[in-house]
Amino acid sequence: MGNSKYIRWFEEISIEDIPLVGGKNASLGEMYRELTDKDIKIPNGFAVTAEAYWHVLETAGVLEELKGSLEGLDITDVGELAKRGIKARGIVLDAGIPDDLWEEIKEAYDTLSEQYGPDTDVAVRSSATAEDLPHASFAGQQETYLNIHGYHSLRDACNRCFASLFTDRAISYRVNNGFDHFKVGLSIGVMKMVRSDLASSGVIFTIDTETGFEDVVFITGSYGLGENIVQGLVNPDEFYVFKPTLKEGYRPIIKKMVGSKDIKMIYGRGDSRILTRNVDVPMADRKRFCIDDEEILLLAKYAVTIEEHYSKKKGQHVPMDIEWAKDGNTDEIFIVQARPETVQSMKRKDVLETYFLDERSDIVVNGRSVGDRIAAGKVHVIADVSMLPSFKAGEILVADTTTPDWEPVMKKAAAIITNKGGRTCHAAIVSRELGIPAVVGAENATEILKTGMEVTVSCAEGDNGRIYEGILPFHIETIDLKGIEKTRTEIMMNLGNPEEAFALSMTPNDGIGLARLEFIITSYIKVHPMALIHPEKVEDDAVLDEIEKVTAGYENKEDFFVERLSQGVATIAASFYPKPVVVRMSDFKSNEYASLIGGENFEFAENNPMLGFRGASRYYDERYREGFALECKAMKNVREGMGLKNLILMIPFCRRIEEAEKVLAEMKKNGLERGKDELQVYVMCEIPSNVLLIDEFSKHFDGFSIGSNDLTQLTLGVDRDSEILAESFDERDEAVKRIVSMAIQGAKRNGKHSGLCGQAPSDFPEFAEFLVREGIDSISLNPDSVMKISLKVTETEKEMERGQ
DSSP, X not given: OOOOSSEEEGGGXXXXXXXXXXXXXXXXHHHHHHTXXXXXXXXXXXXXXXXHHHHHHHHHTOHHHHHHHHTTOOTTOHXXXXXHHHHHHHHHHHHOOOHHHHHHHHHHHHHHHHHXXXXXXXXXXXXETTTTBTTBOOTTSXXXXXXXXXXXHHHHHHHHHHHGGGOHHHHHHHHHTTOOTTTOOXXXXXXXOOOGGGSEEEEEESSOTTTOOTTEEEEEEEEBOTHHHHHTOSOXXXXXXXXXXXXXXXXXXXXXXXXXXXXXXXXXXXXXSOOEEEEEOOHHHHHSOSSOHHHHHHHHHHHHHHHHHHHHHHTSOOOEEEEEEEOTTTOOEEEXXXXXXXXXXXXXXXXXXXXXXXXXXXXXXXXXXXXXXXXXXXXXXXOSGGGGGGOOTTOEEEESOOOGGGHHHXXXXXXXXXXXXXXXXXXXXXXXXXXXXXXXXXXXXHHXXXXXXXXXXXXXXXXXEEEEESOOOEEXXXXXXXXXXXXXXXXXXXXXXXXXXXXXXXXXXXXXXXEEHHHHIIIXXXXXXXXXXXXXXXXOHHHHHHHHHHTTTOSSHHXXXXXHHHHHHHHHHHHHTTSOEEEEOOOOOHHHHHTSBTGGGTOOOOSOGGGSSOTHXXXXXXXXXXXXXXXXXXXXXXXXXXXXXXXXXXXXXOOSHHHHHHHXXXXXXXXXXXXXXXXOEEEEEOSHHHHHTHHHHTTTOSEEEEOHHHHHHHHHTOOTTOSTTGGGOOTTSHHHHHHHHHXXXXXXXXXXXXXXXXXXXXXXXHHHHHHHHHTOSEEEEOGGGHHHHHHHHHHHHHHHHTTO
């Protein structure tokens, strides 16, 4: 090592060597040198330098011919681009690899084979010398060859790598980014293959790819070699881990989603020329996660270490895009690539742009959302590359999957929809760079959507990307975060859907004043908790089958409830960490509980469920006590297992002091003791008894959250669900305001937190003004009202200071 002209081993390379070995190899060298002693496993290998590429062209004397092949090229003419690309690649392929260079590559390969075994299998990867610059990601522009072993295959793969500097997509990309074709060289990385064909592999981002939320590690994974994820041929598993408490030694896996993973790429057979092939994944494996919790946490730790290393080197936060692979022979997990993330980290952080859909229609197709925008237009289904020239600007591109060769056309699309792929696939990466919405992994989009159909693509509603029928109206709100004044009154948010949490955390706020469990239970769990605990009481076989289907992959059905509820709540708590997040324990009415799967066997019909068996009364009753224990177990996991101590628990509809005592005793029995380990417990202040006995309730709770909806209903005696009495239901009525005032003053008198989480201040700015003048501690609003009401609060506080 060290006396070769064109070879540099990973241990000889650092990130400063991009001009010599390109971004991929420089990064691998940097990690191999600096991070292997921090227990990060990186396969060994070597780089064939960019000087070798220029040596190839000079030795064959083809540089002028190569320049001529691209002269005057119009890259918008897809047919012409393809013709010129073939010619340019042919010139480089015909040039071949000179003998002196080949001798050096062969010698390095022999040394690698001494380390890993004769005829060792390697990955041969292109690394362009201008790639992974902050403003231009060259990812996927050149070729990679896997499962290469023996001299003949290695020489051929190296030759093809050099030629791949002139793939159509790479030519087009350089022109668009202002790079001179002949100032960009190509280095080749030759590294030991990790036998992920026998296990799994994937991609990691140390930032949320859609919102730019920086406190998570986002991991995707599927079975087999990693090319399928990058190319978007599989819908992978997805995992999110929360960085701040991971660093403190907790286990904060805040989200897990199983992907369909229907195929996997494995090694080709024996000495066949087919080096890799795709095979079907057995159904049982598709339904379970491709890595376990220990491996998820290990990958997250690797990712945090890599991010910290690069950030320290740069002197600023550098989110990373990392590739990982698990070796099926040894069960070890390796990092095989890392580069700076190039989209979210370049976004302006001082302006918040939010898209809102003004109307909704029937949803035609669903998938994973990429970005947070909305677009509308005519569908154009592209079945294969030959149809690309017919695509018109402003249409919505619908395809099975996309490859880098499609990029010239993708730039013209209003939105992109693919059947296959996860959020780290090619279509997702490119649409993010272009700032257009995409829905990936939409399964059967190419069958359902027809060319010429008018649709609206919405990625503005959380993880779930939706394609609606017809052209729907939408609007964009832009907030200049620099001009926002901090209010004395805390401005919090009401939130039910964890999918919206990362994005909403960007809005100026003081935390979450009301996080509802009901959305998580109906959307992610779907089954009545008592049906999971006592399946023997479920009488209908069809319902039992449905429970089996929903809880697939979980032997213990109670674990399913606890894990799903934990992750939903943890996503919200992590998004706003370390600000307070007040989570209300379940407050379904008996008729709502009955509509959950298996619910009919555990609920009874009530004439007025709104005033019936709901909230606190259920928690210590034999009919639901075991279900409440599961809720407590989930909350305990969020606080103690994941370290999210910003979680405050809240008890709804607590009618009497004796009831408060029973509920707190039940919580303590389930490991949630008020005051222990900083646990605060609030109570909803939504029944006149809560206000009339506020001094007594104060002895049992740390704060009061006024539920103006129920309090109005019970003060005025108006059924809030009655259409006939709708006009009589008014939170601004003098009686309601007086009882709200009593609640605020009572909380103050007892030194307890007072907040309001009902609908009123979101709808009526004058009600928000009233609350501020009464001296409330916090107002919790619907997210779309936050900015409008914040301005009203600021104005009121200033008037109060002036004595008006």
